[in-house]
Structures are given as structure tokens and as C-alpha cells.
Amino acid sequence: MANRSIRVDILARVEGEGALDLHVRDGKVTRAHLNIFEPPRLFEALLRGRGFMEAPDITARICGICPVAYQMSAVHAMEDALGVRVKGPLRALRRLLYCGEWIESHALHVVMLHAPDFLGYPDAIQMARDHGEAVRRGLALKKTGNALMRLLGGREIHPVNVRVGGFYRAPSRAELACLSAELERARDFAVETARWVATFPFPALERDYEFVGLRHPDEYPFNEGRIVSNRGLDIEAREFDTEFEERHVAHSTALHSVLKRRGSYLVGPMARYSLNFDRLPASVQALARECGLGAQCRNPFKSIIVRAIETVYACEEARRLIASYEEPEAASVPIAPRAGIGHACTEAPRGILYHTYTLAEDGSILAARIVPPTSQNQISIEEDIREVASAALELSDDALRDRCEQAIRNYDPCISCSCHFLRLNRHRE
Amino acid sequence: MAGKKRLAVWKFASCDGCQLSLLDCEDELLAVAEAVEIAYFPEASSRMAKGPYDLSLVEGSITTEHDALRIRKVRRQSKFLVTIGACATAGGIQSLRNFADVAEFVAAVYASPHYIKTLATSTPISDHVKVDFELRGCPINKTQLLELLSAFLAGRKPVISADSVCTECKQRGNICVMVQGIPCLGPVTHAGCGALCPACRRGCYGCFGPTENPNTAALAAEWQKLGAAPRDIRRAFRTFNAAAPAFRTESEAHGE
Incomplete structure (x- = not known):
């Protein structure tokens, strides 16, 4: 038992391709590496020379699980560069679209990908034999999220209706009203899901993360807000590069994003929730407490409860947005190309997603940079694995491997967001 | 699970959206899982059963030497191989590198380009192995995916329009x-x-x-x-x- 080496060659139930490499020597974890071997697709390079209007459609293809996040960060960054602000009903529609993606993505992860870890199944389909109702409820929730995206975006994966300046076509009040009843039922399903996951067994682990997320004066954040942390960070998206830096580290050959002054940090549901608990409606706060959460959550395994709580919020927020929707006069605001630099950060289901573009006078993209949530969480994931493994060394190799995989899945890592991720040759077969 | 056809889902360079389409069949997913054995689908299950497989759905394009070898292995283990989506069928958005200098592309994205092993081109699966059917789309249409699965189980050709x-x-x-x-x-x-x-x-x-x-x-x-x-x-x-x-x-x- 002095030297153990645990490897997971293909991480299951994550979006994209990754592997885990854990080394233990004399009762100490000496290496905990998350290896990403997603083939690079070089988005930031291929965006150069494209038109600013193409960015939302092209960057959506970075990730089929969270295309709306890419579209939202892209349109906000372009509008920043072009000096345009989208307000009123069009802003509300963007928020509503984001609700759809959060519901879909969270339901997928909570019920289909993550819950099987806690209950000891290889997948949700096997789990459905014993927990049929919970799985069907999760699928129904997911379907409602997809219905929202289909109505606003045309389709659930890579929506076609989002454009710089607003939308190509704005829905009518009547079209949106059709979804209200479904959302009410979805909210009940989400509440039941939250209560269900709150009963799972959670390994004891509390970590002192630096939470990073958006913060808005009065909303739980989706599209807008300052980038803040629980250690005093408080900046605009345009200042991203002064505080954050991406490092090309030798051991994993994947870009790791760090806070220049303090190192690793955490983005995603747990960070968002812990920074914005006071922005949740009282009913959702009460449900969170009922599910055993405080105003902050530091146990990464409990991120599944946080996701369920955020799903409840997204259902409620979607209903509110639909009830107060006024049809806009035009589906988009006028846009004229000009030279400039734009920045934006929005809250993807997995955490803040930063885009910046430099535009030429004719609106062609000269330079693009995209920092996805999973590259920001990579160091935190490895630190979690180290702690989780150190506390569980008495387990058999198989059980330890399962526990570490579960610790990775706590992050719902979206490895396909591959513009920054490289393949690691020496760890393949 | 004796007698059930064995399904595998593979990923190459892609966004995962096309394989997500299978999980997006919320009303049909459990029925699909009854009708076939989902033997290999890492995005959805940690149970990864060995081949051979009756039907392989392949997402993504070929952009690395390793993947060029891996797709041959997939083909050998698969009775029918169907590409799902624009990446697997036509090379995807990442094939824009085919019109450029890939070394320059890599240098534009990464601080240490020498770490990167990638091919000069992104190519469709059919450039590498025989493909039995291609589902188009970025992403695919999930109704077409269900039609493909039903047709496969019934031993008939999928009814998919070739119109514009x-x-x-x-x-x-x-x-x-x-x-x-x-x-x-x-x-x-x-x-x-x-x-x-x-x-x-x-x-x-x-x-x-x-x-x-x-x-x-x-x-x-x-x-x-x-x-x-x-x-x-x-x-x-x-x-x-x-x-x-x-x-x-x-x-x-x-x-x-």
C-alpha cells in the first residue's frame, strides 16, 4: 500500500474528454492531476477575420451543453465594443433564455450525471429502475428548460435566434404565456428534486475557496454584474486581465486560470450562490435552508443541492419574466460596426465565462479571447481531489477512484469548452 | 441483456451537442434504453462495456493522429457506423484550419505551441473509414436521430429527406x-x-x-x-x- 497509482482513463458523465491521474506515496497524495485531452479546436484563431455578427453563432459551437452562455457573453462583448446597450424587454428575453439553459443544464447534471454517484449507479438509466420517479421528474424538468430555449432560440442546442443587438425575432406575449403552466409544474419538480438530493449522503469536506462570480445590484446574476469575490475582488469585466491570468502549466498542458495575487479560485453554482444568497427570493432561501444549506456552501459535494436550488430559482424567475413581458417595438436595436475592444462576462451554468474581442473598423474580428468556467476551476478541482483522496486513503483502489471521479463531477466539468484545452499524449493508452 | 442490439456513442473533436441530442430525447430516452443496450456512452454512463457493437454513433471530426488511429479501432468493432452531425460528416467549424496555417493558428491560442499535437486539417470520419450513414446538422435533429435508431432496429433504411x-x-x-x-x-x-x-x-x-x-x-x-x-x-x-x-x-x- 506504500505506493499507489490510480488512473481513470476516460472520465464518465462529464461533457468532453478528460482523465485523472492520482499518485500516493507513503500515505500521502503526491500527485492529483486532471488531464484534459480534448483535441484543441482553436476557436480564438478561427474567429479572426470573421464578422462581429458571426461571433454568437460560431462561439456557441464551443459547447453543445451551454451554447446560450457563449452566445450571451459574445453578444454582450460585441455590444460593449460597439457602444450599444440592450435594455427593457430584449434584456428580459435574454435573461429568460438563460433561465432555459440553466434549467436544462442543471437538470441534466443533477439527475442524469451526478445523482448516480451518490446512490451507487453507473448511470441514470440504471438508477431509473429503482428511482423511476426522480429520473422522470428530472427529464421533465430538463424538457421544460429545452422548451424555453426552443421557443426563444428556435432550438435547444445552438439556438439560431440570438443576435448582436437583441434577437432576430421577438416572441409574442401569447407564445410565452403558453409556457407559464409548464414552468409552474417544473418549479414543483425542481423543489422535489432539491428535497430529494438533500437526502443524499455527503462526504465531510469543507474548503476555504475564494468564490468568484458576478454580482448585480438587485438580481441573482445571469448576464450582468461586477466580478466579485469573498476576498475583496470587485471589478468590471474590462478589468479581467488586470486580476486574472491564464498559465500554460507543464504538468497538464492545459491552460489554468488563476487570480494573479492569490492563485486558485472557484466559479460556478457554489460560488454564485455563496456570493448572492441575499439576491434569492425569500421562498428560495427558505428552501435552501430546509435542504441543509447555509448562506454559503463550502462542501463541493453539496454543489448538487445548490444546482437544484438554482433550478428552482430559474423556474421562478422565468415565470416572473414571462408574466411581466411587454413585446418590444423591434426585435433588436440598430448596430453599426466600428473599431473597438469589448469585454463581457456572464454566468454560464458552470460559472463565469469571459469573452473579449478586438474589432476592426468594418466590424471584422482582429483578436478574440475566451476564458471558460472549467479552465478557471481546474486548479480547484485538483486541490479538491487531493483533499478528498487524502481523507479516503483507507478505501480500496476502486472505491478511491470512484470517490475521486465523483469529486471531479462535483464541478459538472465541461471539458468540451475546449478552446483552451489541450490533449495530453503521455496519458493516453 | 441478451438479444438486444448494442449501441456505442463515440466522441472526437466536437462540442458534445450531437450526443446530447440523445439525452435530449426526454420522452423517449428510457424507451430507447429498453430497446437497445447502451453499451458504451461515456457522457451518460460510467459503465463502459467492451465491443463489438451493433451500432456506433460517431460525433466529431479527426484532428489528431491519435484520433485517426482510434476511429479505425471503432470501425473494426462496429457492425454499423453512423456519423452524427456536421463535425463527423463534414469536419465542423474546426475545419477552418484547413484554409490556414495550423501552426499559426496554434500559436495564436497557446503560449507554448510546442506542447500541441494536432493535425493540419480537420477531416470528416468518411475520409478515414467506411461510414454506413450520415446524419447532418450542427446539431443533428433529434427526431432524425430517433428515426435512425428505429430504422436500425427494424432493419430498414431511415426515412430522411434529402431536399433543401x-x-x-x-x-x-x-x-x-x-x-x-x-x-x-x-x-x-x-x-x-x-x-x-x-x-x-x-x-x-x-x-x-x-x-x-x-x-x-x-x-x-x-x-x-x-x-x-x-x-x-x-x-x-x-x-x-x-x-x-x-x-x-x-x-x-x-x-x-
């Missing part, structure tokens, strides 16, 4: 956007999406790739009449199906 998006516009009752002055790729694009973009009052941007015998030159001439510059036309043909021969050739006819 124009046919779907007519079926849907869309007003033609070209008539309203909006350039549209619908006339040369394979059906399958249900004419989504024209329904949103924007031009089709070609997610499903070229239809059979597309008259791209005639369409490009129409675009010019609507005021599209050569650069706009080149960009339009160079997106998610940029490496599909008909679109590639047309894009090359419109200058640098």
Missing part, C-alpha cells in the same frame, strides 16, 4: 426571406432543421451542409444582387460545413 431547406420553408409556411432581401443559404442547404432561421426572419446559415447537387454559384450570384460582398459570401460558405466539397469550392470562388 426551401422545401421545409414551404411546408412550414414561411415567407421566403430572400424575397424580403435577406441573403439565405436555404436553396443549397440540406433539409433537416425544419427551416428554423427563416422562421426567425433570418437567412439560413447552412448548419446541415450542402444538399445533393447544390447550385451554389447561382445562389452566390443572387446574394450579390442583394448586395453581399465577396467576403460575405466566402464567410457564409465557410462555417460549420466549410470542408464539405460543394461549400469549400464555392467559398474559394470568392476571393481572399
